Amino acid sequence: MIYEELQRQIEQLRILSRNGLDLSEEIAQLEAKLAALKRQTVAPAPSPSPATELDDWERVKLARHPKRPYTLDYIKSLTEDFYELHGDRLYGDDAAIVTGLARFEGQTVVIVGTQKGRDATENVKRNFGMPHPEGYRKALRVMKLGERFGFPVITLIDTPGAYPGVGAEERNIGGALAQNIYELFHLKVPVIATIIGEGGSGGAIALAVGDRVLMLENAIYSVITPEGCAAILFRDATKAPEAARALRLTAPHLLRLGVIDEVIPEPPGGAHLEPEMTLGTLKEALQRHLCELLALPVELLLRQRREKFQKMGVYEEIPESSLS
Amino acid sequence: MAIFGKKYFKVELDRPERKDDETLWMKCKACGELVFKKRVRENNNICPKCGEYFFLTAPERIELLVDPGSFEDISRPIIAADPLQFTDEDGSAYPEKIKKAQEETGLANEIIIGQARIGGYPVILAVMDFRFIGGSMGSVMGEQICQAIRHAVKERAAFVLISATGGARMQEGILSLMQMAKTASARKMLAEAKLPFISIMTYPTTAGVEASIASLGDITLAEKGALIGFTGRRVIKQTIRQDLPEDFQTDRFAFEHGMVDNLVKREQLRDELIRVLSLFAPLLTQSPAVAIEAHKKEAIV
Numbered sequence: 271m272i273y274e275e276l277q278r279q280i281e282q283l284r285i286l287s288r289n290g291l292d293l294s295e296e297i298a299q300l301e302a303k304l305a306a307l308k309r310q311t312v313a314p315a316p317s318p319s320p321a322t323e324l325d326d327w328e329r330v331k332l333a334r335h336p337k338r339p340y341t342l343d344y345i346k347s348l349t350e351d352f353y354e355l356h357g358d359r360l361y362g363d364d365a366a367i368v369t370g371l372a373r374f375e376g377q378t379v380v381i382v383g384t385q386k387g388r389d390a391t392e393n394v395k396r397n398f399g400m401p402h403p404e405g406y407r408k409a410l411r412v413m414k415l416g417e418r419f420g421f422p423v424i425t426l427i428d429t430p431g432a433y434p435g436v437g438a439e440e441r442n443i444g445g446a447l448a449q450n451i452y453e454l455f456h457l458k459v460p461v462i463a464t465i466i467g468e469g470g471s472g473g474a475i476a477l478a479v480g481d482r483v484l485m486l487e488n489a490i491y492s493v494i495t496p497e498g499c500a501a502i503l504f505r506d507a508t509k510a511p512e513a514a515r516a517l518r519l520t521a522p523h524l525l526r527l528g529v530i531d532e533v534i535p536e537p538p539g540g541a542h543l544e545p546e547m548t549l550g551t552l553k554e555a556l557q558r559h560l561c562e563l564l565a566l567p568v569e570l571l572l573r574q575r576r577e578k579f580q581k582m583g584v585y586e587e588i589p590e591s592s593l594s
Numbered sequence: 595m596a597i598f599g600k601k602y603f604k605v606e607l608d609r610p611e612r613k614d615d616e617t618l619w620m621k622c623k624a625c626g627e628l629v630f631k632k633r634v635r636e637n638n639n640i641c642p643k644c645g646e647y648f649f650l651t652a653p654e655r656i657e658l659l660v661d662p663g664s665f666e667d668i669s670r671p672i673i674a675a676d677p678l679q680f681t682d683e684d685g686s687a688y689p690e691k692i693k694k695a696q697e698e699t700g701l702a703n704e705i706i707i708g709q710a711r712i713g714g715y716p717v718i719l720a721v722m723d724f725r726f727i728g729g730s731m732g733s734v735m736g737e738q739i740c741q742a743i744r745h746a747v748k749e750r751a752a753f754v755l756i757s758a759t760g761g762a763r764m765q766e767g768i769l770s771l772m773q774m775a776k777t778a779s780a781r782k783m784l785a786e787a788k789l790p791f792i793s794i795m796t797y798p799t800t801a802g803v804e805a806s807i808a809s810l811g812d813i814t815l816a817e818k819g820a821l822i823g824f825t826g827r828r829v830i831k832q833t834i835r836q837d838l839p840e841d842f843q844t845d846r847f848a849f850e851h852g853m854v855d856n857l858v859k860r861e862q863l864r865d866e867l868i869r870v871l872s873l874f875a876p877l878l879t880q881s882p883a884v885a886i887e888a889h890k891k892e893a894i895v
């Protein structure tokens with residue numbers, strides 16, 4: 271099914287490129303995906319597991335499901351009067367990140383989220399949800415705008431990662447990610463991050479330094495894609511399902527590791543089957559956390575944010591006695 | 595952890611016996627000439643015939659930069675744990691990998707942190723060693739960098755980070771990603787204390803480290819021959835299906851795109867650091883304890 275969808279998208283892109291638009295990059299990308307998919311279908315399918323105890327790889331597939339609610343769906347349903355803001359004031363506007371002001375339960379908030387496209391045309395515009403540096407710089411600009419007026423920040427994350435391209439490197443994508451991470455620690459308003467689909471590596475954490483980090487039940491959050499991990503460590507990209515299990519990238523694992531604060535339940539089969547339910551649950555959680563955070567003095571808020579991330583990591587202490 | 599002991603901890607630079615290789619000569623990979631190893635070492639691991647840079651280990655790098663006798667290892671006695679119980683496809687478990695790296699490098703971890711003087715100025719150094727699992731950043735590196743920053747504030751020393759890393763430590767999964775945030779969150783302490791952070795990028799400085807602490811310096815220097823970037827060449831090439839520019843992600847590329855303040859030859863790195871540090875000198879107040887310690891050491895030397 272995804273296979274046919276990809277083929278259809280490639281076909282559409284080819285038609286589009288006849289109008290003089292250069293889409294060779296996007297077409298190549300889709301073809302690569304298609305090829306990867308072909309390889310996967312050759313490999314034996316993972317054994318089905320009961321809906322309640324979804325296999326990690328099943329969750330990866332759900333997190334990437336093309337019908338899954340995306341950032342704009344959340345904005346539409348959770349907020350009112352959304353007013354989109356564009357451009358980083360330095361280079362351009364990146365449609366892979368949506369930013370703006372909106373009303374959430376009567377309170378003006380800043381919304382920042384990565385956005386995937388539903389069809390080929392939109393995916394060209396949204397770059398498959400893979401932002402360039404200007405996207406992250408726009409996000410920072412708008413978050414700082416919010417800070418000036420005391421508007422809390424809500425981020426929604428659904429990205430395979432920052433875009434791996436020449437332009438991104440030329441415009442210092444690494445530096446842009448670093449700057450966002452750093453600045454988020456000093457943003458004097460509450461920040462709530464929610465991983466709604468794919469939380470892809472540096473491109474995700476650059477929007478996910480929050481006082482609270484929430485995660486949808488079937489979302490994933492990882493240092494590397496399962497495919498990338500499989501290619502590097504297992505030297506075989508088709509071992510992505512194994513890599514997905516090894517990386518512990520699903521919400522229940524991450525809750526245990528102390529990386530996220532709350533798992534937002536989804537209906538059996540995934541958020542796309544009953545979007546209203548998921549949206550409702552997330553709304554309730556956002557409201558609850560926002561209420562708690564708005565009650566904190568700014569200094570305490572910032573100290574807690576810093577301490578929360580300072581505690582992350584697991585290592586082994588060597589007793590002094592064994593050193594002497 | 596008794597077997598671990600202090601064998602790998604507390605890096606000492608002034609070991610009278612340095613482990614020498616059996617062979618006296620080596621063949622330069624760049625020019626193909628046979629060169630005298632001792633001569634290469636004396637020349638900052640640069641080929642005396644053609645100028646090619648060879649890798650520097652973290653201890654070698656420290657030795658190259660600090661005032662003789664001034665270095666003291668201040669690493670926290672911690673080593674990598676295995677929170678994910680991660681096993682590579684070849685069956686090697688993560689703790690095995692760590693142990694192997696320790697044996698091969700003689701180091702406890704992929705990063706050494708220490709207190710030293712450079713041209714008399716107090717610095718806290720954090721130096722990565724690429725030999726140790728690609729100098730990748732996991733929970734240990736994250737904590738050691740934070741520890742180094744805390745020390746810099748306590749001692750009113752400049753913080754000098756020298757990166758040689760492929761990025762995040764995949765075997766620690768999401769926790770390695772979180773080190774990007776953890777290290778970035780500590781960085782502010784230096785700004786609040788008005789202490790300079792000098793970030794030196796060497797071959798290679800990429801991915802998770804490049805996209806966090808390494809890109810947050812007050813002054814950013816690239817060593818000649820550095821590789822600087824977020825996504826690896828191979829991945830980009832696969833994605834865009836095009837050949838990449840010849841100079842892509844080189845030191846020159848980083849400089850021309852405004853990512854670093856200056857490019858510095860390895861043999862000039864120490865002098866360059868001294869020049870930079872001198873401009874911050876009034877802020878590097880030498881607390882009496884530091885000054886006395888340094889004086890004692892200088893007297894011994």
Ligand SMILES: [Zn+2]
Pocket residue numbers: 622623624625626627641642643644645646
């Ligand atoms: Zn040579």
